Amino acid sequence: METKSDSAVPTIADVARRAGVSTATVSRCLNDPSKVQPATREKVQEAVRALGYTPNFGARALVAKRTNTVGAVIPTMDNAIFARGLQAFQEALHEQGVTLLVASAQYQPDFEEEQIRTLLARGADGLLLIGYERGPEIYAELQRRGVATVVAWAFDPNSPLTSVGFDNRKAMKALAGAVVARGHRHIGVISAVTASNDRARDRVSGIKEVLAEEGLPVSNLRIIETNYAIESGRYAAAELLSHTPRPTAIMCGNDVLAAGAIREVRRMGYRVPEDISVTGFDDIELAEICEPPLTTVHVPHRQMGHRAALALLQMIREGQAAPSIELKTELRVRDSLGPCPTS
Amino acid sequence: METKSDSAVPTIADVARRAGVSTATVSRCLNDPSKVQPATREKVQEAVRALGYTPNFGARALVAKRTNTVGAVIPTMDNAIFARGLQAFQEALHEQGVTLLVASAQYQPDFEEEQIRTLLARGADGLLLIGYERGPEIYAELQRRGVATVVAWAFDPNSPLTSVGFDNRKAMKALAGAVVARGHRHIGVISAVTASNDRARDRVSGIKEVLAEEGLPVSNLRIIETNYAIESGRYAAAELLSHTPRPTAIMCGNDVLAAGAIREVRRMGYRVPEDISVTGFDDIELAEICEPPLTTVHVPHRQMGHRAALALLQMIREGQAAPSIELKTELRVRDSLGPCPTS
DNA sequence: AAGCAAAATGTAAGCGCTTACATTCGACAC
DNA sequence: GTGTCGAATGTAAGCGCTTACATTTTGCTT
Incomplete structure (x- = not known):
């Protein structure tokens, strides 16, 4: 035997009844307390508390057009x-x-x-x-x-x-510039899937542009697209290093991929960065705890x-x-x- | 000069009007198409498409009580x-x-x-x-x-x-058992803040229980509580290692803290695990790319x-x-x- | 004490939707 | 053709809330 008033979710009408005011006053009390007398406000607030009332969001949105x-x-x-x-x-x-x-x-x-x-x-x-x-x-x-x-x-x-x-492209260009400036000519790229991901695409084209500006053939780039996960970074790195000529630097679309890549590169017996350099993007916390710490693009x-x-x-x-x-x-x-x- | 029909968000009434049916039919069409004649259904669907209609969620929830x-x-x-x-x-x-x-x-x-x-x-x-x-x-x-x-x-x-x-306690007990079994007697603990966090508390008490069962004094435990972040793990590890007797193992409340701890331990010149052992909890991806990989509790x-x-x-x-x-x-x-x- | 504006409160109309109930329609048996 | 019945559709009542507008109360002024 449940009575309406104590089992169900309280509505504004319940609050109004309990406080002895109209629903309009309750509403005002909730939305703009300055519009009601302090004494009334007190009564309403007490009723709200006692009932554990929370305004129904859907109803409110329906009429107020503002959520x-x-x-x-x-x-x-x-x-x-x-x-x-x-x-x-x-x-x-x-x-x-x-x-x-x-x-x-x-x-x-x-x-x-x-x-x-x-x-x-x-x-x-x-x-x-x-x-x-x-x-x-x-x-x-x-x-x-x-x-x-x-x-x-x-x-x-x-x-x-x-x-x-x-600007993703510009940011990656700066990083790629630093990589190329250190003499790297064969670069492996581990990117996110670029279809319907403009950021990933811009980053890759940033790298390409740098190569073009340096007069290096784009064929020096080997690009693997994969999803963003540490594991994927590992697989992709393994794949990149199995090719000839072996890239001396691996640039990754983000730090997560780079963390995986670094791990795998070292597992395969290469030293980072003596044998292979690895870079990331984002500068999340992970970048600093990589071994060695990751060169990356810091995003604010x-x-x-x-x-x-x-x-x-x-x-x-x-x-x-x-x-x-x-x-x-x-x-x-x-x-x-x-x-x-x-x- | 905006006309109601083309600028505003369409309502079920707009759809009904356009399809030449009642709002009830539109609603049925949307919620249980089998209740409506295929021909009618077609008309309604076409109107929905043309208008780009999406049912207002708040209104629906208001009456249907189901979201x-x-x-x-x-x-x-x-x-x-x-x-x-x-x-x-x-x-x-x-x-x-x-x-x-x-x-x-x-x-x-x-x-x-x-x-x-x-x-x-x-x-x-x-x-x-x-x-x-x-x-x-x-x-x-x-x-x-x-x-x-x-x-x-x-x-x-x-x-x-x-x-x-x-069972967080049981899980941590298993790990602590493994740590103690390897001869560790002085253990540093980096935990999440245990106030209002039963999981963190259970994990810590798991460690304590193991010590008690082994007849080791709880004073052999040095516990630091901090928030869950890699950086916090680093600070806490530095702090733990500055005490005498220096713990030979650091058990962390999760992998994130452990990743920071490992990093810091090594930065301070200790080897892991030869000098100091470190453990985590959760077995997230991060655990495997730590250097060395993290001993941890795998959570499904x-x-x-x-x-x-x-x-x-x-x-x-x-x-x-x-x-x-x-x-x-x-x-x-x-x-x-x-x-x-x-x- | 009366009068009046401003402040406080109440009344009631919907917001867009679902659904119980009422109505209409059509297929079929006779 | 008429009657019957189920299926298809329409009608209209709210769901819980805000707010324009109407009404009452309050605090002044004179």
Whole structure:
């Protein structure tokens, strides 16, 4: 024998009844306390507490058209690549009373689309997306719904979309420059799958450009595409080193792959960097505990997350696009990169 | 000059109008197509497509009381500890058409509570929580709302809550046994902060129990609590090694701390494991690329995530608690653990 | 003490959807 | 042709909330 009032989830009407006021007053109390008399406020708050009332989010969103929620769709949660940036993003949002919902798309375009729609249907006021590349229908949909959107982890001044990120190509060019400057001529590349991943593609083309500028044939590059995982880095490294001429440097699309690569290179009996140099990208914590520590591109993850949040909040509030922000990356030269061995 | 029909987000009424049917038919078409004539279905689907209609989630949840959504609140997204398990969890849910929402609580009880409430307000049908320890009000609230809940990453046969996990104490005892068996008598421990973290606490007490069983004084243990980060592992290791008598083994609360510890131990000029042994917990990918590879406790993360999902779905569907599942952990003895140096 | 504007509160209309119930339709038996 | 019945569709009532508007109360001024 359950009575409506004590078993079910309390509604605003229950609170109103208990406090002896109307539902409107309760609502005001919750949304803008300054609009109600302190004495009334007290009564309502007590009722809320006693009942353990939480406003039904769906109902609220239905009428208010504002959810104070933003969504982020990231390619993967499997490793720490996005962790730090997302963390900063969330912190900045939370400070403003906005909740972050995270969904992982597992590097699958279809799945990403599905996740975006899920977030939209849930009424996300804004969206954080990684990289530019996705179908035009999605962008059309976002625009039609007037959902504020920020692209991170990439930067393209020519895109109409607001982005807070860095130029992947430029960043990788700087690193590749450092590798080539040390005399390396045969370079193995372990990249993420470049189909539908503009960041991975930009990084690879950064390397190619450097080679071209140095007058080196692109055939000196051996590229393997694989998914982002330590294990994959190991396999790919083993594969690269089995070819002739053997590369003297292995450049990886991120630190995770590089960590695997270093491990495998050493397991095969080569020294790093005396025999083979290895580089990463991202400069996550992992880079520093590699043996030897990884030469990589430092990405200002926290700053990126923080500024992306501010840009997004601004867009939501003002209802119009904010300017894109280009962040600077930095070379971090550590022991995993050395001069090309003289053969 | 925007017309209602083309600029705004389409509603079920727009679809109904365009298809020349009632909203009820559209709804049926979406929720149970078999209830609708194929010809009608066709018309509706075409209208849906043309309008780019997506049902408003809030409205649907408001009336249907079912969201096909489950939430997971994890302590951190900063490292990969929960990544693999969560991945498997999500995969299993997705297979059944259920969406996963993830929130991070950053190891802060208050924040966790807030995140849980957020998920509840959003109508999550079920919840995945990590570890048992949290305030009783939360549990009361969950019960009152009838939200299916599964606790993972821990296992306690005496708890009324359904859990899918492993016995942290037992697992750590096995590892500590292996350490003690190799002659180590002075052991440094780097643990997560144990306040409001039952898993960390259980692991530490596992170590203590082994010492007690071996008749060794607990004072042989030097314990440092810190947050889960590679850097923290480094600092803690440096601190531990500065004491006399210097521990010959450092047992860490997880692989992330251990990775930092190994790095620091070697940086200080000690050899691992000849001078100092180091152990971890979790057996994430990181463990294998440490130098030397980490001796650790293997946790069946994917299996845990998968079975947690099944248990949760079952609970949601049947409306009653499912039996808890204890998963077995395994010792992974790798090179970071060696015999105690004879001094 | 009366009058009035401002502040506080109440009333009630929907937001977009599902679903119980009512209605219409068509196929079939007679 | 009529009657019957199940299938297909429509009608309309809310779900829990916010908010425009109406009403009451409060605190002043005169």
